[in-house]
Amino acid sequence: MSKIQNIFLYIFGLFATTVSAQTDVDAIMMAKRNLCGGFLVGTNSWSNYWEGKNYRNNENIGVLKSNSIMAMVNYGITDKLNVIASAPYISNSASKGTLRGQEGFQDLSLTVKYEFLSKKFRNSYISLLAFGNFSTPLTDYVADYLPLAIGNQSNTLSGKLMADIQRGRWFATASAGYTYRNNVTIDRDAYYTTEMIYSNEVRMPNLMGFNARIGYRKDADLIVEAVFDQMNTLGGFDMRKNEMPFLSNNMDMGRIGLNFKLPIPKVNGLSLLGNTMYTISGRNVGRSTLFMTGLVYQVEFSKKSK
Amino acid sequence: MKSFKNIFIAAILSLIIYSCSKEVVSDHLKYQALNPSKIDSGAGNWKTILLTKPDEFAVATPLAISSADYKLELLEIKSWQEDISKHEQAIMDYWSAGVVLRWNEIMRELVAKYNLPPYQNSDGTYPIPNAGNPLAYPFFPFANPPYAARAYAYLSTAQYDALVAAYHYKALYKRPRPSVNDPSIKLLIPATKDFAYPCEEAVAAGASAAILTLMFPGEQDFIQEKLTECKNYRIIAGANTRSEVEAGEDLGKTVASKFIGRARTDRAGKAVGTPTDWANLVASAVNRGETPWISQESPARPPMLPLFGKTMGFLLDTTEVVQGRPAPPPSTNSDAFKKELEEVLFYSQNPTRERMKIVHFWSDGVATYTPPGHWNAIACDDFVSLNFSEVRWARNLALLNMSMFDAAICCWDAKYFYFNPRPSQMHPDCKTLTGLPNFPAFTSGHSTFSGAAATILAHINPNQASEYENMAKEASISRLYGALHYRSDIEVGMTMGNAIGQKAIDRARIDGAE
Structure with a gap:
């Protein structure tokens, strides 16, 4: 009866780069003592961006490309409670200008996923889930170097609620979440936002997100879905004309995309994942396009092997 | 599992409450x-x-x-x-x-x-x-x-x-x-x-x-x-x-x-120059057989304030600026130059986290108070604990800022007299670790400012003399670490800055405050 975990990973292409590689997981639970692990590679790039609300390009950046490889693992503690961990290695570069690119391990992300309601209602299955996520930087990468920094050095805590409804092989999922980001320290001891601040500490505004998808799934083996994702920063300031981006900018982005998951024939438990996301609206972020693909493999631990 | 749910909800709530307490209080608001x-x-x-004279302008008798x-x-x-x-x-x-x-x-x-x-x-x-x-x-x-x-x-x-x-x-x-x-x-x-x-x-x-x-x-x-x-x-x-x-x-x-x-009337208003001035700078470098500086920005931006070296400073007159102009940097055709470029390339390609920190701490680029502002911040932070009278505050900051204004003039004079290219212009892989300024390399502005500032600050506040010197050295070397400058730029800039700071000391000794 075990369902195979379906994991799509969204790298939040906040300004220019992957500010937070967040595992955005769907509504399907993995059964108790099942373990699923895999690798994903992705490329996220943009040449135009929103400077505040002003849409422009920048010939001193050209194309900002962010390549990533991510390891992830998901384990079913019970049928109703899963834990997920992931960690990306990211490499950012600009095709023009003189700035040196950056690469390194970014943030470790740990997610607890809990299905607190699962019910058949007329011809549909309805489930409600709650997520808690913690992320923390794995290395001392430079954050105050946008758009080339690989992350923002913030420790984050997120909570998210999700509702999923399935009828036959068609489903719809909606979720909304809130992310607390702690303040970060930078290498400077003074910086200008909309005022001069004499401190190496930067106040990081929190985030709010909304995600909706509809699609087709067959036994959680074969999934195709369309996604809408909106992420808003709750506060922060706008880049002014010809200003460089800063960690505490008010970064918003709306994206649409497609996900798929296909079983690999003849190899039990192995699946191919694919994901593409396109930015349709934004503020202080690059208009990025993301492509990601990977393989995940699922193993079921028998009770004896425990 | 009920308890997990409760813990989860509690965690979310506490997180929202906690998020209200993130205000960063700027250090400058903590001064007594x-x-x-x-x-x-x-x-x-x-x-x-x-x-x-002090009573050049009259002040009426009080009520x-x-x-x-x-x-x-x-x-x-x-x-x-x-x-x-x-x-x-x-x-x-x-x-x-x-x-x-x-x-x-x-x-x-x-x-x-x-x-x-x-x-x-x-x-x-x-x-x-x-x-x-x-x-x-x-x-x-x-x-x-x-x-x-x-x-x-x-x-x-x-x-x-x-x-x-x-x-x-x-x-x-x-x-x-x-x-x-x-x-x-x-x-x-x-x-x-x-x-x-x-x-x-x-x-x-x-x-x-x-x-x-x-x-x-x-x-x-x-x-x-x-x-x-x-x-x-x-x-x-x-x-x-x-x-x-x-x-x-x-x-x-x-x-x-x-x-x-x-x-x-100090001539700074004309420092932008004209397209003819800009073309002459290129021609002059070519005539000397050197590779002229080219803007690395796209589209190419005219050089920053090329005639600023002719501005009237406070400590040196224009003749002294020209007389004090440093000897030329290594020719762009020389082996010495190639060696210096290789050193920059090394730092560009091998950044350590520690060096990145130094580069960014001293970068003082776009949307910052600039290197002279950084030295004002350093000075003010120290002066606060020294409890100067307002007039002594002003006198000490005047000495500091006259030094750095004259440092800017001397540095800009050298930059546009030699019109020397940046490392990133001379080697495509000399990528920089912070923003590249849009003006020639020789001498380093950061080094000239810092040399001048550290010299006069050491005179004003001798207890911190070695700290100022170390800060100046770090600010200076940060420009080599960041692949923005050759070693000649920073060393000669520092020496030039020190000499300007000395001029301020000469004034400080006779201004009646010591």
């Missing part, structure tokens, strides 16, 4: 009220910079203490003090740290705000900010390092001369504080037992507001608001009456007008 360890009552005899008008002014203080709002208390807490200090910070903030290079026109040329229309894009000014160095210098020198004049009149009129004349008036800030007319804080404020308005003409409303706050603070605190403050503001503005007159 200034309580000078020395009154410097003889400062009216200190050597002025532009004033021919008689027995006059009805003066008594009305005392009533004004009492009425403020009857009901001090939170906002008024915050104004007192802010300004009581020191008026010279606060106006220096205000200028740093405006420099950071205006330190943005203009965006290009659609034809690939760049618009030039216009002082006559400061709020139309591109905003005036583009507060780049030379512009900032000059702005800080005019601010500090005008404050200093105005305060010397103020101390002269204070000693002349010997007007006691309001709280001495009427014991029911509370003095709400630490105050020296010296005299109240004209109000020296208002003198410094009047001079500062005038210079700031010249340098940042789009900020008149903001500057006026700060000026009003600063004047009211003296009255609310019971330290001065209205007419003492008004007389102070007038004196400050009058003294500043002399500096403004000088600033309008």
